[in-house]
Amino acid sequence: MRQKIVAGNWKMNKNLDEAKELIKGIKKEVQAGLEDGTRVIIAPCFVNLHYAAKKTKKSTIEVAAQNMHQANSGAYTGEVSADMLTNLGVNIVILGHSERREYFGETDELLAQKVDAALENKLEVVFCFGELLEDRKSGNHFKVVENQLKKALFHLQEADFKNIILAYEPVWAIGTGETASPEQAQEIHAFVRELLTKKYGVETANAISILYGGSVKPANAKEIFSKPDVDGGLIGGAALKAEDFAAIIKSI
Ligand code: PEP
Numbered sequence: 001m002r003q004k005i006v007a008g009n010w011k012m013n014k015n016l017d018e019a020k021e022l023i024k025g026i027k028k029e030v031q032a033g034l035e036d037g038t039r040v041i042i043a044p045c046f047v048n049l050h051y052a053a054k055k056t057k058k059s060t061i062e063v064a065a066q067n068m069h070q071a072n073s074g075a076y077t078g079e080v081s082a083d084m085l086t087n088l089g090v091n092i093v094i095l096g097h098s099e100r101r102e103y104f105g106e107t108d109e110l111l112a113q114k115v116d117a118a119l120e121n122k123l124e125v126v127f128c129f130g131e132l133l134e135d136r137k138s139g140n141h142f143k144v145v146e147n148q149l150k151k152a153l154f155h156l157q158e159a160d161f162k163n164i165i166l167a168y169e170p171v172w173a174i175g176t177g178e179t180a181s182p183e184q185a186q187e188i189h190a191f192v193r194e195l196l197t198k199k200y201g202v203e204t205a206n207a208i209s210i211l212y213g214g215s216v217k218p219a220n221a222k223e224i225f226s227k228p229d230v231d232g233g234l235i236g237g238a239a240l241k242a243e244d245f246a247a248i249i250k251s252i
Helices: 016-032 046-057 082-088 098-104 108-120 133-137 141-155 181-202 202-207 218-223 242-250
Strands: 006-008 039-043 062-064 092-095 124-129 164-168 211-212 232-235
Touching: 006 164, 006 211, 006 242, 016 039, 016 046, 016 062, 016 098, 016 242, 039 092, 046 062, 046 082, 082 108, 082 202, 092 232, 108 141, 108 164, 124 141, 133 141, 141 164, 141 181, 164 181, 181 211, 181 218, 218 242, 232 242
Parallel strands: 006 039, 006 232, 039 062, 062 092, 092 124, 124 164, 164 211, 211 232
Antiparallel strands: none
């Protein structure tokens, strides 16, 4: 059985006071029995990770970072290493988000280094990938997705790949209110699972969770999650309200 996962990417939202409120709200909702075996992950910004990790330690909520540097330490002003994250009790990192690719120039080659550093430090990686609108319009979306995965991840050995959670996030659906249809999501997820089968074999391919991300809301989550190769969601905007996030978790 593949793990079902709902992860909330808070991006650059919520100061410490607001993060405290949101964590309190999510804990209340999750403790009220919403999760049903589903892994629930929250990804606050760096400065709130320490608080979030401490506050969720005894709960089933897990905490992820939104990024990290590929080096273990050194003269990289403003950066945060994998070791700094695990030392806080943060054991998951999101890598490859389209905003990191677009605004911070992160390439698949750089992401391959970050993935290696994360895995060496025993972090689980939520790896985001997905095509631009122009790729989809020109019919190149399969090729784009395949290239992203091959360049950033397919150097990994099978044992390491098992620590990857994939998140398909078509860029045209992120924060735009425009969701990929459940059929469009399933089509790509099935394509990715086929790529994984070819590379790592059917057992590993069937064990990897593939999340969908892009304007998932309480109103559309159930239909998207009902697709056989969609194992949960990476949620942006709707993860910033405890009730909405909880409703999405409940939809799985
Ligand atoms: C995201 O940024 O990962 C995301 C899916 O955002 P939203 O849900 O707001 O589209």
